[in-house]
Amino acid sequence: MKEAPRLDIDPFDDQFLADPYAHHDALRDAGAVVWLEPIQTYAMARHAEVAAALRDHASFCSGRGVGLSDFAREAPWRPPSLLLEADPPLHDRMRGIMNKIVSMAAIKALRPVWAARAGELVDRLVDRRWFDAVADLGEAYPMAVFPDTIGLPVEGRENLLPYAAAVFNGFGPRNRVFDRGNAAAADAMAWVAMACRRENLRPGGWGAAVYEAVDQGECTPEEAERLVRSFLSAGVDTTINGIAHMILAFIRHPAEWDRLRADPSLAKRAFEESLRWDSTVQTFFRTTTRDVEVAGTTIPAGAKVLLFLAAANRDPRRWDNPDRFAIDRGTSGHVAFGYGIHQCLGQMVARLEGELLLEAMTRRVAAIRPAGEPRRRLNNTLHAIDSLPVEVVPA
Numbered sequence: 309m310k311e312a313p314r315l316d317i318d319p320f321d322d323q324f325l326a327d328p329y330a331h332h333d334a335l336r337d338a339g340a341v342v343w344l345e346p347i348q349t350y351a352m353a354r355h356a357e358v359a360a361a362l363r364d365h366a367s368f369c370s371g372r373g374v375g376l377s378d379f380a381r382e383a384p385w386r387p388p389s390l391l392l393e394a395d396p397p398l399h400d401r402m403r404g405i406m407n408k409i410v411s412m413a414a415i416k417a418l419r420p421v422w423a424a425r426a427g428e429l430v431d432r433l434v435d436r437r438w439f440d441a442v443a444d445l446g447e448a449y450p451m452a453v454f455p456d457t458i459g460l461p462v463e464g465r466e467n468l469l470p471y472a473a474a475v476f477n478g479f480g481p482r483n484r485v486f487d488r489g490n491a492a493a494a495d496a497m498a499w500v501a502m503a504c505r506r507e508n509l510r511p512g513g514w515g516a517a518v519y520e521a522v523d524q525g526e527c528t529p530e531e532a533e534r535l536v537r538s539f540l541s542a543g544v545d546t547t548i549n550g551i552a553h554m555i556l557a558f559i560r561h562p563a564e565w566d567r568l569r570a571d572p573s574l575a576k577r578a579f580e581e582s583l584r585w586d587s588t589v590q591t592f593f594r595t596t597t598r599d600v601e602v603a604g605t606t607i608p609a610g611a612k613v614l615l616f617l618a619a620a621n622r623d624p625r626r627w628d629n630p631d632r633f634a635i636d637r638g639t640s641g642h643v644a645f646g647y648g649i650h651q652c653l654g655q656m657v658a659r660l661e662g663e664l665l666l667e668a669m670t671r672r673v674a675a676i677r678p679a680g681e682p683r684r685r686l687n688n689t690l691h692a693i694d695s696l697p698v699e700v701v702p703a
């Protein structure tokens with residue numbers, strides 16, 4: 309039986325968070341399972357082991373939290389998510405309710421409206437020629453389509469951004485990034501709590517649909533409120549940064565934009581590849597429910613294990629030339645949306661946004677060029693960008 313190699317790497321310090329990809333080789337190469345001394349947890353960063361742990365939800369549970377904090381020892385900072393931070397059977401019952409709302413049919417119904425919004429936004433940006441791919445595209449587009457779909461109050465929607473930043477910081481330690489990001493979030497938390505209440509959700513939206521499950525006897529009103537909160541927590545900052553990194557991917561690999569323009573039917577695959585290339589949700593923890601043997605190392609029961617989704621998605625053991633963004637690459641098996649029973653509920657929403665923006669842009673944009681240095685926004689879980697100045701050359 310092997311001891312896990314002990315590494316002096318803190319995956320939540322500023323230096324790591326500013327450029328996580330610079331540190332992934334050290335994590336992957338040290339072993340299939342490593343012990344991270346600064347945060348006193350196990351970690352896995354190779355594709356095979358990350359995917360296997362995600363699949364094995366019975367041994368690697370979520371109910372004790374998917375952050376550093378172990379809910380069995382410490383009270384969670386907010387009531388746990390009934391999806392993300394739950395195990396079967398509760399998780400499956402809640403997920404069943406949400407799957408019926410975020411259905412293929414629902415996504416199909418959104419497409420024409422969301423396509424029109426994407427076209428209008430891209431038209432305006434191409435006219436301007438210079439813009440910020442974070443504020444003006446990455447934030448503007450999801451904020452123009454997603455809150456309406458949930459049926460949220462119009463007033464105060466800007467609170468969604470600091471709220472999500474706080475939620476994703478909350479999966480890491482109470483470090484400086486957490487304090488900085490969460491200082492301003494108190495008002496945002498109050499707004500989100502208000503927005504999740506039944507009387508504040510527009511009839512016909514996905515939020516109201518969750519409360520219809522209460523009327524059907526499928527869940528309690530308290531559960532419904534918590535499920536609506538999941539839409540607000542997970543639905544905005546993720547797609548914002550996913551879209552921004554999709555633009556960054558094309559800026560760093562300009563020939564791929566030419567290839568996409570030559571064959572716009574690659575839009576779907578291009579967005580998927582951008583998620584493999586730069587995974588918005590970099591990490592999540594699991595907690596072992598028993599002694600688990602991984603590649604000859606025993607992880608004891610009750611241990612936190614940090615899964616590096618983003619490192620798995622660039623593991624050279626799994627991907628050829630992994631640092632290269634190649635829009636026609638086979639991305640099947642990437643874990644940017646997770647894997648197994650917790651795999652992203654909103655993945656079709658994210659894909660729709662990415663695909664519709666790319667479709668609108670391939671028609672109107674001949675080239676995307678950097679127009680300044682990207683600025684990072686440090687977050688304990690998300691690979692986030694604060695600003696990405698670009699110039700687009702009209703087609």
Ligand code: OVV
Pocket residue numbers: 389390391392393475537538539541542
């Ligand atoms: C995937 C995700 C991220 C953050 C929050 C939640 C889910 C939630 O369910 O609250």
